[in-house]
Amino acid sequence: MSESALPAATSTGTEPDVAHQADPPDPWWRHAVIYQIYPRSFADSDGDGIGDLPGIIARLDHLVELGVDAVWLSPFYPSPQADAGYDVADYRDVDPIFGRLADADQLLAAARSRGLRVIVDLVPNHTSSAHPWFGAALAAGPGGQARARYVFRDGRGPAGVEPPNDWQSVFGGPAWTRVTEPDGRPGQWYLHLFDTGQPDLNWDHPEVRAEFVDILRYWLDRGVDGFRVDVAHGLIKQADLADWKPQIEPVSGPGTEGPRPPMWDQDGVHEIYRDWRRVLDSYPGERILVAEAWVQPAERLAAYVRPDEMHQAFNFEYLEASWSAPAQYAVITRSLAASAAVGAPTTWVLSNHDVLRHATRLALPIGTPRPRGIGVDDPQPDPVLGLRRARAATLLMLSLPGSAYLYQGEELGLPEHTTLPDEARQDPTWERGGHTERGRDGCRVPIPWEADAPSYGFGPTDASWLPQPTLWAEYALDRQRGVAGSTYEVYRTSLRLRRELRLGTGSVYWLESPDGVLYFRNGELRVLTNFGAEPVELPDGAELVHASGPLDGAGRVPTDATVWLRIDEPGAG
Incomplete structure (x- = not known):
């Protein structure tokens, strides 16, 4: 099979596995x-x-x-x-x-x-709106230094009855809530991109x-x-x-x-x-x-x-x-x-x-x-x-x-x-x-x-x-x-092999594969995921190292399965 290389961020060489042997450990x-x-x-x-x-x-x-x-x-x-x-x-x-x-x-x-x-x-x-800073912001009133730590704005429309803009909360509803000022009158609005109990901080302060x-x-x-x-x-x-x-x-x-x-x-x-x-x-x-x-x-x-x-x-x-x-x-x-x-x-x-x-x-x-x-x-x-x-x-x-x-x-x-x-x-x-x-x-x-x-x-x-x-x-x-x-x-085995085979510090080299199949090499390991509707044969000479589930009765990779393989190739890697 032919292959094309896409080095990962941890490697820049054409054969990163060899280069890593002499390199100091990655962070x-x-x-x-x-x-x-x-x-x-x-x-x-x-x-x-x-x-x-x-x-x-x-x-x-x-x-x-x-x-x-x-x-x-x-x-x-x-x-x-x-x-x-x-x-x-x-x-x-x-x-x-x-x-x-x-x-x-x-x-x-x-x-x-x-x-x-x-x-x-x-x-x-x-x-939180229960943070001491926010309590101080409410007590300070408009223009107070404590209020400047958050995003307070005057409302729009007559008497400021409308929110300062049309932003919506990630959790639904308006992203602004109007406060009652220390004198008891309706006052400014504060921004909360999430819940009303989560006032946004002003990071320009x-x-x-x-x-x-x-x-x-x-x-x-x-x-x-x-x-x-x-x-x-x-x-x-x-x-x-x-x-x-x-x-x-x-x-x-x-x-x-x-x-x-x-x-x-x-x-x-x-x-x-x-x-x-x-x-x-x-x-x-x-x-x-x-x-x-x-x-x-x-x-x-x-x-x-x-x-x-x-x-x-x-x-x-x-x-x-x-x-x-x-x-x-x-x-x-x-x-x-x-x-x-x-x-x-x-x-x-x-x-x-x-x-x-x-x-x-x-x-x-x-x-x-x-x-x-x-x-x-x-x-x-x-x-x-x-x-x-x-x-x-x-x-x-x-x-x-x-x-x-x-x-x-x-x-x-x-x-x-x-x-x-x-x-x-x-x-x-x-x-x-x-x-x-x-x-x-x-x-x-x-x-x-x-x-x-x-x-x-x-x-x-x-x-x-x-x-x-x-x-x-x-x-x-x-x-x-x-x-x-x-x-x-399956998770325990995956994590042990990932560590032993140094997959986290390797690179992805894409390999030719049929439609519906993802196939690549990372170090000495080959990885094949079958997204297609039909089972696929293992590559010639492949040794099964690990799998997300059992192969079918004919030894093929079924739909919605990933296998880790090893293939001995003279002079490779």
């Missing part, structure tokens, strides 16, 4: 597999139905056994929980529902003793910039290894706050054509991250910044990971790519090229706390736009099809060079909870959107550890902040550990 973050923990739903130590930091500590050995390199913790800071902790009232403490500050220190020490690094969430686009540098130092001094930066593309708004008429999904950015929305991906954000990078570089141990930036095209996203800015940026274009060979080829090619142009790794992801779990998303008809939640009266995806494709997608992702993120429970094959009762929903999207979008609760349900234990081992009681489906028992860790072919063991 850990260029090839790490990082596991996202959503603290509310990982492990509950005290039986109140909400996961906590002591619960995480008790389950860290699971992550060691799984074979990941680091963990990312979603917010655990004091918060009214209007948006599950992404409305932060105090950036330097732990919410009592999750434990104490001493528990955070113990967690960092316990992870470090196991060789795990810890990344924490940083939420800089907005604070020097006090805001100084505060977050201090927050970075606070947690770096406590020993964290980095920060995942929430809404990294939203901190700077277009100065005139111009109306934005196009009907697009605001959090996804402008796509490949047309102007950028005035609230997303403004060039001024990069100055902020250059300042932050200097702070992190002043600490030992390769501390990192990770951008949650829903930005397209790939070249715009790559600007966030230039050498003097962030280290990683989630590849959401990859997460949203259609399940087909042409779509996957295109997004992988674009992503690697854009990252390589700035000397950065590509950071792959399939699931997180904001999107449908990929074991459900991939069961939808190919080309279906990603829904924001699925409810009991919606068409139900096929869980068998979804899991088969999810395992194939995971093996494809873990064979790619760069870093990869896993979301808690995906190693168990967990699907979305698509029959969650509407009355149990807590995502603000459900209420603010007028009950038109189910929101993200379905991917946040507490995960199962033990099939026959209360709350499936999530905690010592049956309490669970979101109800768990009865089918959780079949996905429980204790039903899968040690069982050949289980999703959990």
Whole structure:
């Protein structure tokens, strides 16, 4: 077969495998597999139905056994929980529902003793409305210095009764709320691109910039290894706050054509991250910044990971790519090229706390736009099809060079909870959107550890902040550990081989393949994913190293399967 090379960002030679043998080790973050923990739903130590930091500590050995390199913790800071902790009232403490500050220190020490690094969430686009700064802003009145830390504006129309512009909240409804001034009269409006309890900060204000540098130092001094930066593309708004008429999904950015929305991906954000990078570089141990930036095209996203800015940026274009060979080829090619142009790794992801779990998303008809939640009266995806494709997608992702993120429970094959009762929903999207979008609760349900234990081992009681489906028992860790072919063991094997074969520091070399098949080489490994309707033969001389599922009776790769192969070729690599 002929082949064409597309080097990854970690390699520039025509045979990168040889070059790496003499090179010093790459920084850990260029090839790490990082596991996202959503603290509310990982492990509950005290039986109140909400996961906590002591619960995480008790389950860290699971992550060691799984074979990941680091963990990312979603917010655990004091918060009214209007948006599950992404409305932060105090950036330097732990919410009592999750434990104490001493528990955070113990967690960092316990992870470090196991060789795990810890990344924490940083939420800089907005604070909680319960943050002392916002209380001071309301008390200060129009023109006060405290109010200047946020985005307050006079309203339009007679007596300012209309919002300052037409922007809509990501969670539905207007992005502006009018306040009552200290004298009791209706007054200015404040911007909240998300919930009303999440007022946007004014990043043109020097006090805001100084505060977050201090927050970075606070947690770096406590020993964290980095920060995942929430809404990294939203901190700077277009100065005139111009109306934005196009009907697009605001959090996804402008796509490949047309102007950028005035609230997303403004060039001024990069100055902020250059300042932050200097702070992190002043600490030992390769501390990192990770951008949650829903930005397209790939070249715009790559600007966030230039050498003097962030280290990683989630590849959401990859997460949203259609399940087909042409779509996957295109997004992988674009992503690697854009990252390589700035000397950065590509950071792959399939699931997180904001999107449908990929074991459900991939069961939808190919080309279906990603829904924001699925409810009991919606068409139900096929869980068998979804899991088969999810395992194939995971093996494809873990064979790619760069870093990869896993979301808690995906190693168990967990699907979305698509029959969650509407009355149990807590995502603000459900209420603010007028009950038109189910929101993200379905991917946040507490995960199962033990099939026959209360709350499936999530905690010592049956309490669970979101109800768990009865089918959780079949996905429980204790039903899968040690069982050949289980999703959990497929993940463990994938992570072990990824590390042993150094796939994270390799390169993609595309190989000729039939329609509907993706086929490439990374180092000594060959990777084949069959998206087509018919099974395909293994290449001549191929040795099967690993597979997302069994081959068919004739030894062929079935539809919706990925295999890792080795072929002895004299003089190759």
